[in-house]
Amino acid sequence: MKSWGLAGSTAVLAAIYAVSAQAQVTPEEVWQNWQKLSATYGQALVADSVTRNGDTLVVSGMSISMDQDGAKLNGKMDEVRFRDIGDGKVEVTMSDTYPITMTMPNESGGTEDLAITITQPGLTLIAGGSATETSYVFNGPSIGIATKAIEGGKTLADISATLTGLQGNYLVADVDGLSSLESNLEAQTLSFSVQANNESGGLDMTGNLAGLRMEQSGDFLGVAAMENMAQALRDGFAADGKFSYGAGSFSIDAIENGVPTKVTATNETGFFNFGLNGQNMSYGAGGTGVNMAISGAQIPFPELKITYGEASFDILIPVAKTSAPTDFSFLTRIVDLSISDEIWGMFDPTAALPRDPATLIIDTKGTAMLANDLMDEKAMATLGDAPPGELHSLEITELRAKVGGADLSGTGSFTFDNSDLTTFDGVPAPTGKIDLVLAGGNGLLDKLVSMGLIPQDQAMGARMMMAMFAKPGEGQDVLNSTLEFKDKGFFANGQRLK
Helix, strand or coil, X not given: CCCHHHHHHHHHHHHHCHHHHHCCCCHHHHHHHHHHHHHHCCCEEECCEEEEECXXXXXXXXEEEEEECCEEEEXXXXXXXXXXXXXXXXXXXXXXXXXXXEEEECCCCCEEEEEEEEECCCCEEEEEECCCEEEEEEEEEEEEEEEEEEECCEEEEEEEEEEEEEEEEEEEEEECCEEEEEEEEEEEEEEEEEEEEECCEEEEEEEEEEEEEEEEEEEECCCHHHHCHHHHHHCCCEEEEEEEECCEEEEEEEEECCEEEEEEEEECEEEEEEEECCCEEEEXXXXXXXXXXXXXXXXXXXXXXXXXXXXXEEEEEECCCCCCXXXXXXXEEEEEEEECHHHHHHXXXXXXXXXXXXXXXXXXXXXXXXXXXXXXXXHHHCCCCCCCEEEEEEEEEEEEEEECCEEEXXXXXXXXXXXXXXXXXXXXXXXEEEEEEEECHHHHHHHHHHCCCCCHHHHHHHHHHHHHHCXXXXXXXXXXXXXXXXXXXXXXXXXXXX
């Protein structure tokens, strides 16, 4: 399935819901703004009839269509009612159910179809405000989406999802050709299911999440402007979003070439964040309290169990050419990771190693300059093998690696001289230091040798390296090390090594 499918379905929902936020004073203006904003998404929004019935504008046979790069979309809603409720507000109600069909070219030269049915009983939207700044509030007991993926007349997948206890609001403003949006959405639960089949097997997945919350803001341009992302960012396009959820679970039953596999998992919380503007791009995701179990004929024991207290990552990178260094950051956290004893037993049957949960944390930030706009494909192509920019500073806020009874931690910071690429063989000459503490390192080496995983001579070489770069610290089997770059040289605990 091409990515257009997801983008197209998102655009449909935007056209039907988000555009409602464009409501003005009268029902007629609300309907006109639906049509206007749909056009900015490259969609045509028309109706069989539009009639005024007292305080209500009744739009019958509303259809939405789109044709882009060989992919087509068509949707039909029996009725939409725009009722003037006074105080400059308009109540919008719609049919409880409506269908959408999508047809997309596939790689084999044929087409793939999506048959989508959306149900929204009791959904109510209240729009009000002014022509330039409109508020919008919606409530609904549930919204459901059921999708069939069809290729060559054969159903490949059935996908369904239902949100319950839905409520939220929008604030939309049109300023200088940009549509500015702030929105909040909450739902009590999300349940979903996927059934898929192919020639070699099938998949059955079900799941649910509680306490969903989504926040979004940004300045948006029309579809045509987004074809050149670099220019769109220069023209003011920006988007930020946050999605979080509470406790959840899912299960997967899959068969591949007659071999079954089962996966179950639960979690306590989770999140997903993204951001993009003319200066930088950010992306992050994570979860807490995760328990996962995997079983199947290809696993050499009854069940593989994996648990962790937290797993997350967060990235911030510059996207625009600037005349001064700009911020970047990278964070990854895996905290209290445990695996089942069956896995440990495969390489440590005598339990020589401590089986305490493992942790890995890398938290860094710094500054860099780009030679070209990152989203400008033509400009980036001219770089060839040259680096896309210059690294100016790096701060290691936290470094932590804990496994098998050993615990490494450290912090540090560096600056880089980009005019000197010779002292360290093409790397900008650094200035700064990192302080490291290793506890239990020699003990881990002893255990790995006794298990036969590391030969004695390799362990001896590792100990010689530790002696060169570290010195004894406080406590048993504790080593401290300060690695420093200064005066175009490299020092370990004050001793110059380069």
